[in-house]
């Protein structure tokens with residue numbers, strides 16, 4: 542299989558997931574495309590993987606633009622989508638909202654591969670947002686209350702390996 546992993550990333554987590562996925566798909570030809578640098582010629586691939594982070598409840602703009610531009614073509618490909626986010630429990634809600642319905646229904650896999658709220662990965666306003674969310678989760682927020690129902694997100698190796706199996710078609 543010839544696979545293009547097409548991703549957008551600000552803090553580097555979605556990129557890291559693309560690299561880990563490539564390792565799990567090592568028996569196939571996998572090429573990575575960072576949408577801030579280049580886009581593949583889709584016709585050269587039989588399987589596409591599209592990865593993006595969530596910001597303010599939406600897919601990052603660059604990824605939204607790519608999906609919109611290629612929506613008609615994507616429907617005829619084997620496409621798997623992955624999402625990186627801070628609130629991994631909200632993943633299903635994000636996926637339904639962000640991936641157009643026809644593409645959602647024709648996808649071979651849609652998974653959350655985790656996320657990071659590590660402030661040093663971000664700059665400026667982004668860093669402040671991440672620090673505030675992190676403080677609330679860790680209990681240092683406005684009211685200093687512990688959020689026993691939440692924990693900081695991480696990259697989820699198990700999800701990456703299950704996602705890779707779906708792409709390989711072994712599941």
Ligand SMILES: Cc1cc2nc3c(=O)[nH]c(=O)nc-3n(C[C@H](O)[C@H](O)[C@H](O)COP(=O)(O)O)c2cc1C
Nearest residue numbers: 550551552553554555594597598626627628656657
């Ligand atoms: C400005 C900003 C807004 C964010 N908004 C959300 C959000 O609405 N929901 C969520 O689950 N995570 C949110 N996050 C967390 C990111 O999705 C998470 O940090 C992700 O790992 C980023 O991926 P990246 O490092 O590839 O950019 C936000 C992060 C930033 C910096």
